[in-house]
Amino acid sequence: MxxxxxxxxxxxxxxxxxxxxxxxxxxxxxxxxxxxxxxxxxxxxxxxxxxxxxxxxxxxxxxxxxxxxxxxxxxxxxxxxxxxxxxxxxxxxxxxxxxxxxxxxxxxxxxxxxxxxxxxxxxxxxxQGDYLAAAALSEPGTGSDLASISCRAVKDGDEWVITGSKYWCTFADGADFLVVFARTSPPPSAAKRHLGISAFVIDKERGTLPTNCAGSPIPKIGYFGWNTFELSFQGTRVPGSALLGEEGKAFYLMTSGLEGARAHTAARSIGLAQAALDDAIAYAGERRQFGMPITEFQSLRFRIAEMATRIEACRQLMYFVCNEIDQGRRCDRESSMVKYLSAEMAERVTSDALQILGGAGYTKLHAVERHWRDARLTKIFEGTSEIQLRIISDSILGRSETDRRMVDMAFGEA
Known part of the structure; x- marks a missing residue:
């Protein structure tokens, strides 16, 4: 607990x-x-x-x-x-x-x-919670480089026909609509691969997938509570009105709001770490070894102090980023910093908490193992830790030629 x-x-x-x-x-x-x-x-x-x-x-x-x-x-x-x-x-x-x-x-x-x-x-x-979304962005061969998606949408009269595969679509079955990103035209050049991608809103019944769309849950090690799907669109037809925004410009929709999404991931990371720390403190206060509470051991006391300090440092940076977003000020570097720092911190702190519980932490009798499993994912979605480091280093040093081609393609399934 x-x-x-x-x-x-x-x-x-x-x-x-x-x-x-x-x-x-x-x-x-x-x-x-x-x-x-x-x-x-x-x-x-x-x-x-x-x-x-x-x-x-x-x-x-x-x-x-x-x-x-x-x-x-x-x-x-x-x-x-x-x-x-x-x-x-x-x-x-x-x-x-x-x-x-x-x-x-x-x-x-x-x-x-x-x-x-x-x-x-x-x-x-x-x-009201009656119209919830699931995003179909990534594909089996496409992770952070979403400009390389191969799922296609072809115009047929007043409709679009969508064909191709999607991966990491969490909540595909429970959502009220999917937002599917598909290529509707070839990119004008290698330097502009992000153009020619469009987004479509596909309404559906909860508990089902769209017509002519097959899917199966991906076996995950955590992030339970909902399913994450691999989807196969096999000629799914949607009306012309399903097009979201301007045709061929959906890449900008993918990357809009990234600052807020990264702050949200930081918040989740901080929450996981705080829960694990709370559990570790509670357990340490009850556990006795060598005739004394383990909270008397200096190594454990210092570890808890370090865990609390790392959490609070990330929390204060998150507060700053959220305030900047709400004030309408650009903070793309800082949002990448807080996402990176918080995700890395959460994995470390939850692991430290599990260590404090010892063998008990490696059981499902305590929530620490759940927080540990889920914390590991925060380093991957909404842009991996490596992507965040690219963004941060580019903002300081300027983009390398490799990064120039890659960084703007960075986005992860949330």
Missing amino acids: TALSADPSVENDGRGYMTSERRMIQQVAREFTRNEVLPVANRLDPEKGEIPMDLRRKMAEMGYFGILVPEQYGGLGLGYFEYCLIAEELARGWMSVASIIARGQGSFLPKKGNLTDAQADRLRRAA
Whole structure:
């Protein structure tokens, strides 16, 4: 079980980020996680069960699928700071629950400007958790270099016909619609491989895949709570109205919002690490060896101090990045930094926590092994750690010729 203790550092935050309203939002999310998420995770993760609809309904009632949606469309009208505060707390219970909120928020729908009646209705449904997305971007042979996708969409009268394979499509079965990226025209040149890719919104019934689309779950070592699919589109037909944005320009849709997505991954990483630290502290306070509590051993005390310091350093950087996003200031380098640093930190801290529990940590009787497994994934999705280092180094040193061809192609399945 995870302790979900209060964090003294939050109460003593000196940067001015944590207003009384934000502390309340954080505390409510923490209590929701303790009371609603954690019991479900402890029961279902060991058996690879799915996030129950009952829990999703409770999350919708809390407004967690519409944190970023304007109030006039039924959302909370909050910013990325609040979004990541909530995500961090949810991840302390189950990372998959902290992830599924990203499938609301009006994913791939405009949140401002002049919306059509249909768009406005979809946005309201998204905020209520009734219109959740799954993204089909990666392919069996295409990871970070999404400009190389080979899935095709061909115009046939007023329809598009989609053919090809997709990989790492999490929530493909449970979502209300898929956003499928496919090539609709050849790239104009090798230097412009990112052009000619279009995106399509494919509405479908929950629990099913689109017509003429076959799929099977990928056997994962973690990130349970929902399924991740390999998909095969075998002539799936969609109306012309399914085209999302401008034809051939969907690569820019892929890369838009990366700063927020990376902050969200940092929040999930921090939540996993904090949960593991809480468990380690609770266990160490009860465990006795050589006639004394193991908290008396200096090596363990120093390890916990290091773990707490690494978590807090990442948390404060995340606060800064979220504040920059909400203020409309560009922070692509800093968002890559916080994603990289937090993911690397989470893997280390969860591993340290497992070590503190010893043999008990290597069992499913404690949640630490879940946090450890899930933390490992944060170094891969939303752009691998190596991709983040490319972005950071390029921003400092300028792009190498190799990086010039590669960095803008960096995006991962969330």
